[in-house]
Amino acid sequence: MPTQPLPIARVNVGMMVVDAAGDQVGTVSAVQMPGTDVHPDTVAGVAEALMASGYLRIDGSGALSNDVYVSGEQIAGSVEGEPGVVNLHAGRADLHRATD
Secondary structure, three states: OOOOOOHHHHOOOOOEEEOOOOOEEEEEEEEEOOOOOOOOOOOOOHHHHHHHHOEEEEEEOOOOOOOEEEEHHHEEEEEOOOOOEEEEOOOHHHOEEOOO
């Protein structure tokens, strides 16, 4: 029986990200698959968990927004298009802020 690819495998740089409430979070600037050795710019502990599950770096939208990281487990799915859309299970407050 064929298995479905992980939702993160269908995400590309440039896709728009929408949180669980339907609010735009920003645009995907990087995609790292689960088990990556690429360390995200966030606090210790969170960074290792993101590396294990895979993650997206999101360029935040809005005047006061910061870049954030989305864990592979927070991705509900994606829709292809121009630009494509990534839908999250999580709200904006549940995302991990970048420290740089």
